Amino acid sequence: MFQENHKKNGCIEVVCGSMFSGKTEELIRRLRRAGFANQKMEIFKPAVDNRYSDVEVVSHDFHSIKSRPIASPSQMLEIEDDVRVVGVDEAQFFDQSLVDVCQTLANRGVRVIVAGLDTDYQGKPFGPMPMLMAVAEDVQKVHAICVKCGNLANHSHRLNKSRDLVVLGEKDVYEPLCRECFNKARAAEK
Secondary structure (H helix, E strand, O other): OHHHHOOOOOEEEEEEEOOOOOHHHHHHHHHHHHHHOOOOEEEEEEOOOOOOOOOEEEOOOOOEEEOEEEOOHHHHHHOOOOOOEEEEOOHHHOOOHHHHHHHHHHHOOOEEEEEEEOEOOOOOEOOOHHHHHHHOOEEEEEOEEOOOOOOEEOEEEEOOOOOOOOOOOOOOOEEEEOHHHHHHHHHHHO
């Protein structure tokens, strides 16, 4: 009886930070907890991100959870009515329509948990992440450790010379740096 009368509370939670900061690990942790509570969920990732798996969200330490790769955020609106939790990994790779989709789902009573890079390799706000952070009920910024000095890292420094906004890679392509080390590295590249 309580369940039938209980109002669904939708919300948006954002987990953001640099490469190697534990964003996906935190997303998986939150989703597993929802699973333990028997909440029906659906997990999405951009189809372009196939670094570890085509059909799983996988953290850098190889924890994983089954997901559905999609090309467009609008595909998330096709979830079944009884889905209570939606997870989204690598949100920065989606277009700005992700914000409206997350808002629509939250307004339907769905808990939406989004993980993604908050800044790109140049240190600039990345994709829909800034707007998602603005409309979210909860934002958690996680940090890696700077590989140069050991301070908290909040930048993803690209090690190759590509100017493309999206370059998929791991430790062979990116390193986490603090603000000071990031600024030094960027100045040395000019």
